[in-house]
Amino acid sequence: MVDQRTAADLDAIFQxxxxxxxxxxxxxxxxGPASVTELAEPHDISLAAVxxxxxxxxxxxxxxxxxxGRVRQCQxxxxxxxxxxxxxxxxxxxxxxxxxxxxxxLENEGQ
Amino acid sequence: MVDQRTAADLDAIFQxxxxxxxxxxxxxxxxGPASVTELAEPHDISLAAVxxxxxxxxxxxxxxxxxxGRVRQCQxxxxxxxxxxxxxxxxxxxxxxxxxxxxxxLENEGQ
DNA sequence: TCGATAGTAAACTAAATGGTTAAATATCCG
DNA sequence: CGGATATTTAACCATTTAGTTTACTATCGA
Numbered sequence: 646m647v648d649q650r651t652a653a654d655l656d657a658i659f660q661x662x663x664x665x666x667x668x669x670x671x672x673x674x675x676x677g678p679a680s681v682t683e684l685a686e687p688h689d690i691s692l693a694a695v696x697x698x699x700x701x702x703x704x705x706x707x708x709x710x711x712x713x714g715r716v717r718q719c720q721x722x723x724x725x726x727x728x729x730x731x732x733x734x735x736x737x738x739x740x741x742x743x744x745x746x747x748x749x750x751l752e753n754e755g756q
Numbered sequence: 757m758v759d760q761r762t763a764a765d766l767d768a769i770f771q772x773x774x775x776x777x778x779x780x781x782x783x784x785x786x787x788g789p790a791s792v793t794e795l796a797e798p799h800d801i802s803l804a805a806v807x808x809x810x811x812x813x814x815x816x817x818x819x820x821x822x823x824x825g826r827v828r829q830c831q832x833x834x835x836x837x838x839x840x841x842x843x844x845x846x847x848x849x850x851x852x853x854x855x856x857x858x859x860x861x862l863e864n865e866g867q
Numbered sequence: 868t869c870g871a872t873a874g875t876a877a878a879c880t881a882a883a884t885g886g887t888t889a890a891a892t893a894t895c896c897g
Numbered sequence: 898c899g900g901a902t903a904t905t906t907a908a909c910c911a912t913t914t915a916g917t918t919t920a921c922t923a924t925c926g927a
Binding site for chain 1 (some may be wrong): 838854
């Protein structure tokens with residue numbers, strides 16, 4: 646049984662990843678679950694704006710939210726990232742054989 | 757020599773990949789260079805719309821265009837895909853520890 | 868119970884996106 | 898030359914996006 650979601654979800658996944666604030670939220674969540682307020686703190690936009698970004702991430706399946714009293718604990722759900730990763734993997738051969746230096750660069754940069 | 761473009765370009769790269777028509781164009785170009793008209797043929801939108809999608813891909817650095825008389829030959833430029841790939845690679849461990857080991861292996865092969 | 872806290876919803880705005888059709892530009896070829 | 902071909906540009910439109918502020922709901926805790 647193949648996951649029917651994956652093909653269609655590439656739109657939403659790549660779209661979610663296209664905004665730097667949302668990528669930053671993912672990076673924050675990679676260190677562990679956090680509340681909406683905690684996630685918003687480093688960003689220079691309103692809480693409502695962060696709440697919307699988190700909604701986009703949730704719609705793309707990239708986070709799971711658990712209500713805990715007043716607090717919504719957000720948790721990274723990385724599986725959809727593997728779908729994007731899988732799509733990109735198709736094209737690895739196009740940069741692998743010619744761009745050794747770039748590969749080294751990615752190895753060492755961590756970003 | 758570190759590529760200064762890469763970090764900022766993640767926005768444009770992921771944005772370019774978020775549209776199914778643009779991903780299809782990339783897939784077409786993976787089989788070899790093609791003209792705008794050739795690329796447009798399988799798509800049920802106007803040539804002008806395809807031209808705009810190609811402009812988005814070019815702005816993201818994902819294709820290179822060479823003018824050849826009347827014809828613009830488009831060629832896949834996969835290096836920016838490796839930037840997206842590199843960003844996602846950070847999160848491999850979150851979706852599958854075994855894939856993480858496999859990816860490490862792939863990182864090191866071919867040298 | 869009452870005030871503070873956490874978060875969403877609603878209403879609005881400006882800009883970007885994705886599409887159209889029609890016109891313009893430039894090249895090819897008989 | 899003059900018509901066909903390749904492609905972009907321009908003008909336009911509807912929808913989405915990303916942000917704001919204000920209002921609302923719900924929960925916590927003294």
